[in-house]
Amino acid sequence: MIETLADWLTYDIFKLTTGTHLADAVNFFIYDTIKILLMLTAIIFVVSIIRSFFPPEKVKKILARKAEFVGNILASLLGIVTPFCSCSAVPVFIGFLEAGVPLGVTLSFLIASPMINEVALVLLWGLFGAKIALIYIGTGLAVAIISGIILGRIPAVEKMVEDYVWELRMGETEIPKLSWRDRFQQASFHTQDILKRVTLYVILGIGVGAVIHGYVPIDFVATYAGRDNPFAVPLAVLIAIPLYSNAAGTIPIVQALMGKGMPLGTVLAFMMAVTAISFPEMVILRKVLKIKLLVIFAAILTVAIIIVGYLFNAIM
Secondary structure, X not given: OHHHHHHHHHHHHOOOOOOOHHHHHHHHHHHHHHHHHXXXXXXXXXXXXXXXXXXXXXXXXXXXXXXXXXXXXXXXXXXXXXXXXXXXXXXXXXXXHHOOOOHHHHXXXXXXXXXXXXXXXXXXXXXXXXXXXXXXXXXXXXXXXXXXXXXXXXXXXXXXXXXXXXXXXXXXXXXXXXXXXXXXXXXXXXXHHHHHHHHHHHHHHHHHXXXXXXXXXXXXXXXXXXXOOOOHHHHHHHHHOOOOOOHHHHHHHHXXXXXXXXXXXXXXXXXXXXXXXXXXXXXXXXXXXXXXXXXXXXXXXXXXXXXXXXXXXXXX
């Protein structure tokens, strides 16, 4: 139905010629915009209901004083379903440390939550199938768990956190008791709120994807981002660093790049870098991490993401 509508608008209403670069780009843009926004609306509503069972206060209690490794695994898993965005990094970070959550475990959560975006996960499942979606979540979890463990074992790592963090007390917050009606109302509100915040990024991503789909030659992608270029993965990570988007906004670009033949590992590296080590993300984390720890944090993540890219390019 969506494909029929996209074809009708492209060829009957806009009178574009079948097979031209412009027609291919416009058709891609219309089809993906409608499909992805419809999927987002349904997915965000369902995910918002699931999230209502995991408020930050409950997550803090679950993770408080958990041992290393077990805590890192739990933190990474909870990061997938817990409300989190870059703007909430500082209060979440402070609240977790105050509750007794170890620093390495807290960092695993801060890595997993934006990187393994549950909306992007379901979109990947719908657009590319279960295999790629599971690869995405598996590699994201591995990066978050291993990076958190490494960061937590750095000697005197607590001294690399800004001093004021240890002095603040956020206070205990009662875990709200919600009825199903409350959960549905909150889900409706969150769906509208999130759509307002991500729709622009999604449309921009679809626009970039449409240009790639319609105009970028397959030979170009193969030359500069294909398997034969040994520097394709770090180049993709480097390009991602100055960008600011959520994982959902990168999906249309990923779809177009994979359609042109970019290897899965390179695409995964690009996606993870956009959400986990973008420059705006680092600026926000600088409010709680001293420069030394921030540089170590970014370096470990960068190396881990590049390794993931090379690994999946080798085995897929």
